[in-house]
Amino acid sequence: MTQMTGAKMVVQALKDQGVEVVFGYPGGAVLPIYDEIFQQTEIRHILVRHEQAAVHAAEGYARSTGKPGVVLVTSGPGATNAVTGITDALMDSIPLVVLTGQVPTFMVGNDAFQEADTVGITRPCTKHNWLVKDTDALADTIHQAFHVATSGRPGPVLVDIPKDVQFAEGTYVEPRAAKTGHYQPKVKGDKEMITRLVEAMETAERPIFYTGGGVINSGDAATQLLREFVDATGFPITSTLMGLGSYPASGKGWLGMLGMHGLYEANLAMHDCDLMINIGARFDDRITGRVADFSPHSRKAHIDIDPSSINKTIRVEMPIVGDVAHVLEDALRIWKSRGRKVNKAALAEWWAQIEEWRKVECLRYRNSDKIIKPQYALQRLEALTKDRKDRYICTEVGQHQMWAAQFLGFEAPNRWMTSGGLGTMGYGFPASIGVQIAHPDALVINVAGEGSWLMNMQEMGTAVQYSLPVKQFILNNERLGMVRQWQSLLHGNRYSHSWSEALPDFVKLAEAFGAKGIQCSDPADLDDAIAEMLAHDGPVIFDCLVEKHENCYPMIPSGEPHHKMLLGEDTGEDAIKAGGAVLV
Amino acid sequence: MAAALNIQKGTSKHSAYDLRDPNAEAVERHTLAVIVDNEAGVLARVIGLFSGRGYNIDSLTVAEVDHEGHRSRITIVTTGTPAVIDQIKAQLGRIVPVHEVHDLTVEGPSVERELALFKVVSGGDKRVEALRLADIFRANVVDSTLESFVFEITGTPQKVDAFGELMRPLGLTEMARTGIAALSRGS
Numbered sequence: 174m175t176q177m178t179g180a181k182m183v184v185q186a187l188k189d190q191g192v193e194v195v196f197g198y199p200g201g202a203v204l205p206i207y208d209e210i211f212q213q214t215e216i217r218h219i220l221v222r223h224e225q226a227a228v229h230a231a232e233g234y235a236r237s238t239g240k241p242g243v244v245l246v247t248s249g250p251g252a253t254n255a256v257t258g259i260t261d262a263l264m265d266s267i268p269l270v271v272l273t274g275q276v277p278t279f280m281v282g283n284d285a286f287q288e289a290d291t292v293g294i295t296r297p298c299t300k301h302n303w304l305v306k307d308t309d310a311l312a313d314t315i316h317q318a319f320h321v322a323t324s325g326r327p328g329p330v331l332v333d334i335p336k337d338v339q340f341a342e343g344t345y346v347e348p349r350a351a352k353t354g355h356y357q358p359k360v361k362g363d364k365e366m367i368t369r370l371v372e373a374m375e376t377a378e379r380p381i382f383y384t385g386g387g388v389i390n391s392g393d394a395a396t397q398l399l400r401e402f403v404d405a406t407g408f409p410i411t412s413t414l415m416g417l418g419s420y421p422a423s424g425k426g427w428l429g430m431l432g433m434h435g436l437y438e439a440n441l442a443m444h445d446c447d448l449m450i451n452i453g454a455r456f457d458d459r460i461t462g463r464v465a466d467f468s469p470h471s472r473k474a475h476i477d478i479d480p481s482s483i484n485k486t487i488r489v490e491m492p493i494v495g496d497v498a499h500v501l502e503d504a505l506r507i508w509k510s511r512g513r514k515v516n517k518a519a520l521a522e523w524w525a526q527i528e529e530w531r532k533v534e535c536l537r538y539r540n541s542d543k544i545i546k547p548q549y550a551l552q553r554l555e556a557l558t559k560d561r562k563d564r565y566i567c568t569e570v571g572q573h574q575m576w577a578a579q580f581l582g583f584e585a586p587n588r589w590m591t592s593g594g595l596g597t598m599g600y601g602f603p604a605s606i607g608v609q610i611a612h613p614d615a616l617v618i619n620v621a622g623e624g625s626w627l628m629n630m631q632e633m634g635t636a637v638q639y640s641l642p643v644k645q646f647i648l649n650n651e652r653l654g655m656v657r658q659w660q661s662l663l664h665g666n667r668y669s670h671s672w673s674e675a676l677p678d679f680v681k682l683a684e685a686f687g688a689k690g691i692q693c694s695d696p697a698d699l700d701d702a703i704a705e706m707l708a709h710d711g712p713v714i715f716d717c718l719v720e721k722h723e724n725c726y727p728m729i730p731s732g733e734p735h736h737k738m739l740l741g742e743d744t745g746e747d748a749i750k751a752g753g754a755v756l757v
Numbered sequence: 758m759a760a761a762l763n764i765q766k767g768t769s770k771h772s773a774y775d776l777r778d779p780n781a782e783a784v785e786r787h788t789l790a791v792i793v794d795n796e797a798g799v800l801a802r803v804i805g806l807f808s809g810r811g812y813n814i815d816s817l818t819v820a821e822v823d824h825e826g827h828r829s830r831i832t833i834v835t836t837g838t839p840a841v842i843d844q845i846k847a848q849l850g851r852i853v854p855v856h857e858v859h860d861l862t863v864e865g866p867s868v869e870r871e872l873a874l875f876k877v878v879s880g881g882d883k884r885v886e887a888l889r890l891a892d893i894f895r896a897n898v899v900d901s902t903l904e905s906f907v908f909e910i911t912g913t914p915q916k917v918d919a920f921g922e923l924m925r926p927l928g929l930t931e932m933a934r935t936g937i938a939a940l941s942r943g944s
């Protein structure tokens with residue numbers, strides 16, 4: 174039984190949880206914890222420039238390592254600044270432990286200086302949160318927090334620690350002695366239902382794997398099993414934005430991303446399939462389009478660890494609650510033991526149909542030798558970096574994000590960090606910082622739009638202070654491109670407030686922070702400029718001036734069925750019908 | 758809101774995994790018993806779930822039921838299509854301090870009781886009639902003055918409703934209801 178102060182306990186608990194890095198920003202209500210951090214060397218603290226960025230950096234760290242990210246911020250404004258990041262992590266199932274300082278217990282409720290009802294504010298945007306009122310409960314609570322953040326469907330949790338609890342002495346408990354309680358989500362799937370799925374796979378004529386972020390959440394074993402299953406069955410596979418990399422882009426079953434800006438062949442295969450095997454994806458509205466017309470002829474199976482994801486929007490015949498790796502292991506074993514059967518003849522026809530759809534070449538665009546097309550910029554970035562095994566890509570939110578998903582190929586999981594569910598502009602730059610902290614020698618690129626990037630540009634300070642060679646690849650169209658695209662398709666080209674009139678000189682901006690800036694506007698110079706960016710051992714802002722009015726296709730207009738896609742050629746002003754206009 | 762078609766317990770043909778069109782479904786009324794850790798904020802989590810996701814709460818009661826184990830029982834009466842009811846149960850199950858979610862409406866026979874207090878202010882015949890009806894409903898008089906009674910009645914929500922309707926013309930001025938407590942029948 175070790176006695177220590179609450180502040181010391183926090184640091185001890187983090188060490189015992191194997192934490193190496195904390196992203197944070199100090200303030201009055203966490204000073205005792207910062208004092209403890211100062212007096213040790215095991216845990217590294219990264220000082221960001223805004224609490225939202227601390228959370229996104231922790232998300233980048235978590236997604237690229239599979240470990241939980243840890244954030245430390247002060248009470249009041251520190252906590253409220255963190256809310257966007259916490260919500261982002263909740264939507265994308267990212268495990269985070271957020272520690273916030275709070276005013277002393279005897280002042281809680283008095284509108285004290287820098288008091289905010291942090292557990293109240295973050296209740297709907299955390300997986301769980303705690304206000305610790307007693308130092309004796311502190312270590313136990315922090316251990317529970319790690320358990321909850323990383324078990325079942327991962328997500329952010331928050332522990333609010335009043336300042337007097339940090340100063341007081343209490344008894345420390347170790348992780349194994351902590352009450353991780355009843356929270357033990359089920360990981361093994363129902364054998365009977367898995368067998369039913371295998372039976373359906375044996376006879377299916379037009380099967381498809383539809384995979385998502387849950388495969389990445391489940392870990393490396395899930396990825397290995399998925400790859401084996403896809404290749405052994407010869408079924409086609411598509412993935413959501415969140416699942417990219419779990420099956421390699423160079424794999425023979427790969428159809429590309431599906432959904433609103435997904436590939437034509439992937440969406441048509443989803444529409445026409447007779448067996449849909451959803452593995453760790455959540456039938457998001459970017460995927461289904463108009464729900465009533467979603468994949469009308471298929472039997473559907475859904476493997477998900479969260480029972481609330483199943484039958485939420487799409488009814489499925491074969492619900493399997495469990496962890497992807499556990500369920501796939503059983504499914505693969507059962508399928509093998511029954512003789513590895515698939516309907517070969519029908520599959521060959523199915524693939525022939527898919528090849529027909531591929532001939533549409535849905536990602537085709539009109540290139541130019543005068544102006545850099547954003548798609549071209551990404552094709553060149555891909556060509557010049559795809560051999561780097563240690564390449565990690567982050568994105569901001571907008572057209573550039575969708576083009577990155579379409580034009581970059583991911584061979585491994587945990588290499589693609591993007592804000593999918595919340596769609597948070599300003600995510601990518603701090604996320605790239607978190608990734609680089611976790612992988613100091615890796616190539617970390619943030620594909621950005623200038624609008625999003627400005628939302629957390631203050632993090633240049635962090636990148637320079639810690640010598641993080643993050644590459645900020647900004648596709649600068651001087652427009653809030655995704656908004657402008659919707660305005661052109663939906664609001665008669667009335668570009669209401671979708672451009673900035675006072676963008677900074679990004680090269681000078683880089684230099685002002687002591688970093689390197691590169692600008693490129695001529696397609697002929699692009700390769701050399703990218704090479705220069707890659708060769709520089711330090712943070713770089715790459716200002717890539719691109720076509721200002723390029724639209725991102727293919728696109729399922731909102732409110733339409735998922736096989737009614739707009740291709741590049743169909744651009745028309747009223748492409749989105751009135752009924753779809755209310756949808757986002 | 759469209760008028761809700763109130764289908765009572767046991768009259769729905771739906772089972773949990775039926776394939777069905779959520780738009781073509783009638784609204785059902787379900788009584789849920791939720792066993793939770795009796796810790797700060799747990800009720801806020803449950804209520805926040807209902808308001809945040811747009812679910813209905815017709816009645817809600819909560820009290821500690823196991824002092825040593827720190828457990829409380831929250832009884833919620835809600836309405837929704839079968840798909841919505843399934844979602845509500847799954848969403849409740851995700852809340853970390855929630856231990857068990859029971860749908861008493863589908864888990865077999867159950868008993869539901871509610872306690873209510875009614876203040877009736879009247880004189881003459883009305884006063885006599887109120888007292889007579891109270892006797893029929895087995896309501897107790899827990900306070901009386903020369904002009905008023907406070908009746909205490911326990912029973913199913915339907916019985917409490919019926920008593921309230923009868924008291925209205927007889928001088929009902931105030932009422933307080935506890936909301937429903939429910940348990941499954943048998944062992």
Ligand SMILES: Cc1cc2nc3c(=O)[nH]c(=O)nc-3n(C[C@H](O)[C@H](O)[C@H](O)COP(=O)(O)OP(=O)(O)OC[C@H]3O[C@@H](n4cnc5c(N)ncnc54)[C@H](O)[C@@H]3O)c2cc1C
Nearest residue numbers: 385386387390413414415432433434455478497593594596
């Ligand atoms: C501008 C913009 C455009 C977009 N366009 C598209 C698009 O065209 N296509 C697209 O796909 N997305 C698009 N998105 C992203 C989209 O909004 C959703 O975030 C995404 O589709 C959800 O991915 P997912 O279904 O894989 O679910 P996730 O959000 O990754 O959820 C994971 C699911 O897996 C489950 N799970 C977690 N862990 C496990 C485990 N261990 N075992 C089993 N199950 C587990 C979870 O319970 C959850 O149901 C877009 C986003 C933006 C911002």
Ligand SMILES: Cc1ncc(C[n+]2csc(CCOP(=O)(O)OP(=O)(O)O)c2C)c(N)n1
Nearest residue numbers: 571572573596598622623624625653654655
């Ligand atoms: C914080 C936040 N505010 C607003 C939006 C709405 N929004 C979505 S995309 C977009 C434009 C993004 O512009 P930019 O970063 O320049 O990227 P582009 O689309 O031009 O590639 C906006 C404003 C958002 N997703 N996030």
